[in-house]
Amino acid sequence: MSTLCEIRDLTVTYRGQRIPALNRIDLDIVAGERLAIIGESGSGKSTLARAVAGLLPLGAKLAGEMRWSSGQPPLPGRDLGFVFQDPSSSLNPVLDIGEQVAEGARRHLGLSWKTAYVRALKMLERVRIAEPQKAMRAFPHQLSGGQRQRVAIAAALAAKPGILIADEATSALDMVVQAEIVSLLDELVREAGMTLIFITHDIALASGFADRVAIFKDGNLVESGLTGNVLASPSEAYTRTLIASHRDLATPPLIREAAP
C-alpha cells in the first residue's frame, strides 16, 4: 500500500475568520483506497476536500503540508474528479449532457470532439443512464436528481482521473437511489483502481464499503483507522456518540408498541 498524499499539520482558515475550519490535521491518503471522511455539519469535511483538490476559495489561509507522492498536487478535472451533493453545482444548466461529459475527456485526454462524444456515450452507459443516446442531447433540468448525479459522476470520471472525491454525493437523494449510487461508485472506483474519498455525515453508509474512516468534529480529526477497527472499538467518546446516535432497522423504536 503506497501513500498517495501525506497530510501533515494542515490548518485552513477562511478569509475573515478567526477560528480555523480545519485544525492541525494529520492524515494519510492511501493509493487505491476508499477513505470515508465522516462528521456532522460544519465539522470541516468539505474544507478538507477543497484543500486536497486545491479548490479553496481566494483568501483562505492554508498552513501545514500536503505531500503528494507524485511530487505535485493533482490537477482538478484531469487527475482528480469531484462530485458534489447538488449536481447542479457541477453541471452547467445550458449545456447538453453529451457536451459536458465530453468536454473533460476532450480537454484532458486530448481527444477530438468526435472521439470525446464517443467516450461520453460510453461513460453514460457505464453509469447506467436510461436511454444514453437520448440523454446525450438532454439538459440537466430534464433529468431526475438520481439521473443528474449519475451524469455528474460520468463527467467527473470522463478524463480517467486517479482520484475521485464524492462530497455528500448521495445526501440529497432518496434512500433507494442513494444505495444505487453508492454501489455504482464502489464498482467504478474498484474497476479503475481509483482512490475514492467519500465524504458523508452517515457513518453507517460509510461502514458498508469504506476501507478506512476518518472522523471529524469541529475542524478536528477525532480519530482515523481501518473501518472495522474504528467501528468495532472506537477509541474516542465522540465516535461512540456518533455510533450510538445512528438509527437503522435494528434500533429499538421510541414509541411504546402495542402488545402483540
Place this chain on the structure above:
Amino acid sequence: MTLLAIENLSKRFSSGGRAVAAVGDVSLTLEPGETLGLVGASGSGKSTLARILMRLLPADAGSIRFEGEDWLSLSGTDLRRHRARMQMVFQDVLGAFNPRATVASVLDDPLRIHDIVPKAGRAQEIAALLDRVGLPASYAGRSIREVSGGQRQRIAIARAIATKPSLIVLDEAVSALDVSIRGRILELLVELQEERGISYLFVSHDLAVLRAVSHRIAVMEAGRLVETGPMRQVIENPQSPAAKALVNAVPRLVTQPTEGPFHDV
C-alpha cells in the same frame, strides 16, 4: 372514532405538456394518538398528499373526513376555525419562517390568529411553549435566523402545538438534521404524543426514522399507496417491491472488520 379518513384522493399535475398522477386514488385512515409513517421514493407523491391534506393545494377527486367534518368542503370561518386542529412541520428550511421574525412573533401568530390565549396571557404561553420543546424562555427575543437548525425545528414544533391540534403533518421534518439532534427531536415528538394524544402523519423517505416513531407504515410509489400495515409487519415482512427496495436501502452499521485488501495493512 377515526380521526382522519382519506378516500380515493387524486391529484394530477401537468408540466411541460406531460401529465403526472402525483397522487392516484389514495385511501388511508389515522386514529387518535397514532402515528402513520408515510414512506416512498422521491417524487412518489408524499408531499403532494400532505399539501392537499393541509388545504394548501386542491384535490382533483376524493374526500377527506377530519374530526367528523367533510374537510375538503370546509371554507371561510369554518375552515379557519378547524385549521387550528391540523398543523404542519416542514423540513428545516429557513423559508418556513418569515426571515425577519423573532421566536416570540412566530409563536404569537397562531395564538392570536386562532384566539387560543388572550393578549395579556400570551408572553406566558410563549414561555411555556418554549419550555415544553426544551428551549429557554429567553429565546423569545431572538431572531429566527440566529438559532441553529435543531433549535429552529423545536420552534416549528412549538408553533405546531400552540393551537392544540389533534393532528400534525410532518414532512421530512428531521431529514436535514444531524443525527444526534435528530434523535432528540424524535424523542420530543413521541413525548408530546404520549402527553397530548396528538396523531402524526409522518412523511419521510427514511424507514429507519419511521421505524422509531410509527405505529403503522404506508408505502407510496408513483402516486399510489402500494402497501399499508403495522410498522413491524411492513419492515420485517415487506410485500410490495417498493417496500422491499426501501427496506434493503437502509444503510446498516457494519462493525465487523472490513473485507478487502486493507484488512492487513
